[in-house]
Amino acid sequence: MTMPTLDFPPFRLPPDAEELRTEVRAFLKEILPNLSAGERFKSWNSRSPEFSKAMGDKGWIGITWPKKYGGAEKSFLHRYVITEELLANGAPAGSHWVADRQSGPNILRYGSEEMKDTILPRIVKGECFFAIGMSEPDSGSDLASVRTRADKVEGGWRVNGTKIWTSGAHRSHYAITLLRTSGQREDRHRGLSQLVIDLKSPGITIRPIINLNGKHDWNEVVFRDCFVPDSMMLGEEGDGWLQVTGELAYERSGPERILTNIHVLKELIRIVGRQPGHQAQVTIGKLAARVWSLRQMSLSVAGMLQAGKSPAVESSVTKDLGTHFQQDLPEIARVLGESEAADENDIQEFLDVCQMATLAAPAYSIQGGTTQVLRGIIARGLGLR
Amino acid sequence: MASDNETRDMFVETASRLFSEQATREIINAFEKGTWPADLWKQVEETGLPWAAVPENVGGAGGNVGDLMAVLREAGRNAVPLPLAETGLGAMIAGEAGLTPPSGPLALAISESGAPLRIEGGKVSGKAKRVAFASVCDNIVVVASGQVAIVPKSAVKIDVKQGQTGEPYDDVSFDAAAASASAPSKVSPERALELAALARTNQMTGAADRILAITTQYSKERVQFGRSISTFQAIQHMLAELSTYVAAVAAAARVAARDAEEGGDSFSIWAAKTQASDAANKICAIAHQSMGAMGFTYEHILHHYTRRLWVWRRDYGSESYWGAKLGRAMCEAGPDAMWPSLTASKVAT
Numbered sequence: 148m149t150m151p152t153l154d155f156p157p158f159r160l161p162p163d164a165e166e167l168r169t170e171v172r173a174f175l176k177e178i179l180p181n182l183s184a185g186e187r188f189k190s191w192n193s194r195s196p197e198f199s200k201a202m203g204d205k206g207w208i209g210i211t212w213p214k215k216y217g218g219a220e221k222s223f224l225h226r227y228v229i230t231e232e233l234l235a236n237g238a239p240a241g242s243h244w245v246a247d248r249q250s251g252p253n254i255l256r257y258g259s260e261e262m263k264d265t266i267l268p269r270i271v272k273g274e275c276f277f278a279i280g281m282s283e284p285d286s287g288s289d290l291a292s293v294r295t296r297a298d299k300v301e302g303g304w305r306v307n308g309t310k311i312w313t314s315g316a317h318r319s320h321y322a323i324t325l326l327r328t329s330g331q332r333e334d335r336h337r338g339l340s341q342l343v344i345d346l347k348s349p350g351i352t353i354r355p356i357i358n359l360n361g362k363h364d365w366n367e368v369v370f371r372d373c374f375v376p377d378s379m380m381l382g383e384e385g386d387g388w389l390q391v392t393g394e395l396a397y398e399r400s401g402p403e404r405i406l407t408n409i410h411v412l413k414e415l416i417r418i419v420g421r422q423p424g425h426q427a428q429v430t431i432g433k434l435a436a437r438v439w440s441l442r443q444m445s446l447s448v449a450g451m452l453q454a455g456k457s458p459a460v461e462s463s464v465t466k467d468l469g470t471h472f473q474q475d476l477p478e479i480a481r482v483l484g485e486s487e488a489a490d491e492n493d494i495q496e497f498l499d500v501c502q503m504a505t506l507a508a509p510a511y512s513i514q515g516g517t518t519q520v521l522r523g524i525i526a527r528g529l530g531l532r
Numbered sequence: 533m534a535s536d537n538e539t540r541d542m543f544v545e546t547a548s549r550l551f552s553e554q555a556t557r558e559i560i561n562a563f564e565k566g567t568w569p570a571d572l573w574k575q576v577e578e579t580g581l582p583w584a585a586v587p588e589n590v591g592g593a594g595g596n597v598g599d600l601m602a603v604l605r606e607a608g609r610n611a612v613p614l615p616l617a618e619t620g621l622g623a624m625i626a627g628e629a630g631l632t633p634p635s636g637p638l639a640l641a642i643s644e645s646g647a648p649l650r651i652e653g654g655k656v657s658g659k660a661k662r663v664a665f666a667s668v669c670d671n672i673v674v675v676a677s678g679q680v681a682i683v684p685k686s687a688v689k690i691d692v693k694q695g696q697t698g699e700p701y702d703d704v705s706f707d708a709a710a711a712s713a714s715a716p717s718k719v720s721p722e723r724a725l726e727l728a729a730l731a732r733t734n735q736m737t738g739a740a741d742r743i744l745a746i747t748t749q750y751s752k753e754r755v756q757f758g759r760s761i762s763t764f765q766a767i768q769h770m771l772a773e774l775s776t777y778v779a780a781v782a783a784a785a786r787v788a789a790r791d792a793e794e795g796g797d798s799f800s801i802w803a804a805k806t807q808a809s810d811a812a813n814k815i816c817a818i819a820h821q822s823m824g825a826m827g828f829t830y831e832h833i834l835h836h837y838t839r840r841l842w843v844w845r846r847d848y849g850s851e852s853y854w855g856a857k858l859g860r861a862m863c864e865a866g867p868d869a870m871w872p873s874l875t876a877s878k879v880a881t
Contacts, residue, residue, distance in 0.1 A: 155782055157786045157787045157790045168875070409870075416863055416867045417866075421863055421866060423859075425856055427859065427863075428859035429852050429856045431855075432802070432806055432862070433851060433859075435870075436802070436851075439800075439803040439807075440781075440783055440784040440803065442875075443784060444780065468776040519769065521772075523768065523769075525772035525775055526769065529744075529748050529772065531752070531762040531768045532763070
């Protein structure tokens with residue numbers, strides 16, 4: 148009988164990463180004194196250029212990158228710890244999030260020397276933010292079907308098409324944009340490339356898409372004969388698909404797939420008080436056990452990534468389980484908190500936090516790979532397809 | 533005391549080969565009908581696996597609790613119908629107290645607040661319920677009153693009861709039962725219960741992994757509507773979901789075993805047993821749904837694993853028991869301690 152291929156070996160963060168954790172905790176305690184419970188849980192969806200600048204001053208953006216671009220040449224695990232602390236403390240880290248997590252590393256790996264010199268030091272300082280130009284009106288989960296085109300012209304590319312769900316495009320400097328540089332839509336992943344596009348370029352229109360919370364984070368980004376110089380091509384023309392699939396393990400197993408609304412658990416513990424009834428103890432214990440186990444899975448994937456492996460299936464498993472935990476948490480907290488509140492006076496504020504968390508929750512299992520896409524990847528890993 | 537990788541690999545390899553070859557369905561079924569698998573026990577005993585974590589100076593293999601947990605994962609993966617967890621831990625606790633564990637299988641009776649046991653002057657008193665395998669063991673290791681005692685079966689009264697795994701879960705009455713040996717224990721009853729919960733958690737991860745293997749294999753072989761059912765997206769997504777629960781139990785069990793091996797806090801065990809017991813029903817439910825009527829028959833092996841998960845989730849503390857312990861400690865520590873506790877695997881104060 149063939150045994151399953153899933154493997155999550157225990158992994159422990161190295162002592163110097165844990166020392167950094169202490170430092171980050173102290174910094175956040177100092178810089179984020181008066182956030183309300185409601186504000187804290189927005190975290191990586193909440194943008195504050197001032198906060199990002201302060202993070203840059205500490206040297207905590209692009210911490211893994213080479214010193215010549217302003218990085219600290221620390222390990223991926225140091226970044227992991229910073230990310231965890233930002234989320235758990237509800238820091239408004241949304242401005243630099245994408246640049247630090249995937250745009251910078253992509254540029255570092257595939258970009259021209261000129262691109263690295265001009266962009267990376269600004270990301271590190273917390274002054275340069277990125278959006279992700281992947282989805283299109285007719286290309287969501289099926290990313291290989293993109294039809295935004297870049298046609299070769301003298302000295303560069305002329306871009307035409309539309310990107311959608313582009314988080315923070317209106318408050319970012321660049322978008323790494325997946326587009327077709329040769330062939331037709333039917334050619335699928337062949338002929339796709341990524342361009343680093345300056346969002347101030349002529350020929351770009353950014354229109355807001357308001358989400359169900361009434362918030363403006365998403366955008367529609369329309370390119371009409373937008374010129375992008377040759378030097379902004381990421382890697383070789385035609386390598387776009389390889390690049391986007393390569394970054395997914397980092398994107399899917401990170402702490403943001405587990406801890407985005409962990410603040411709800413903290414508020415639940417606050418509302419039930421120090422000596423809650425037995426059922427409240429059990430429910431809180433089960434939630435704590437779930438998130439602790441998930442964190443061990445995420446750490447295990449981090450250890451594999453650090454060791455140079457490509458745990459695509461394990462990271463999909465972690466994201467699937469993590470996003471469902473995050474969707475269950477506000478519901479379980481709401482019901483328990485309402486019936487077990489130690490002080491009736493605090494209950495409305497607590498329920499407001501739960502309500503906000505509930506309204507944010509549907510996005511978790513859509514962004515960064517839907518449940519259905521992830522389960523397809525896992526099924527392939529199990530040898531079912 | 534850390535174990536080196538080579539020792540661990542040797543234990544696992546021996547266990548895996550022996551269990552997969554010898555713990556056959558016939559033997560598991562026969563035990564359920566009352567025939568103790570004496571030959572299987574003899575073979576297992578010859579390998580020394582039950583004494584994996586017993587000090588060498590009292591006749592053990594000189595490994596540690598992490599080695600024992602690795603062996604138990606293999607036992608769970610093969611539904612081995614033997615008291616390996618109980619013998620392994622009973623012998624370890626007795627051995628650490630300087631007692632030489634007797635040969636043969638051991639049952640384990642741990643004093644709990646709801647069912648207290650006492651050891652006084654070499655005699656054991658009290659009643660213990662659901663003592664796994666008691667009636668087929670020659671000796672019972674009792675952990676109570678700051679001591680550990682080895683009590684021969686002949687000195688106790690056993691009310692034989694069959695658990696839903698098909699194995700004995702007996703009630704044992706100790707009426708000033710004379711121990712053949714007793715000594716001050718390094719392991720408290722509370723710690724013994726945690727170690728037993730850790731053992732079951734590791735058996736559960738083995739069984740859960742096997743359930744995933746059985747169901748994925750079956751889905752590839754079973755043909756309906758002219759194609760193997762594994763090609764249906766509905767089945768693919770069910771089994772993918774199943775694998776996420778299996779993976780969570782495995783990750784938790786292995787981290788808890790590592791932490792116990794390295795002398796870590798109890799937190800990991802509380803969390804891991806809570807996670808494993810909490811996930812058991814979801815794992816079993818999806819597994820059975822994916823296999824239709826076939827998986828519900830006695831003839832098929834699936835139930836040997838699902839029934840064990842359903843019973844083991846209750847053994848040595850359910851998700852309610854350990855969940856309450858974990859939740860109580862986290863509430864006592866207060867909201868600001870939540871995140872530091874989760875990262876340290878220890879309740880922050």
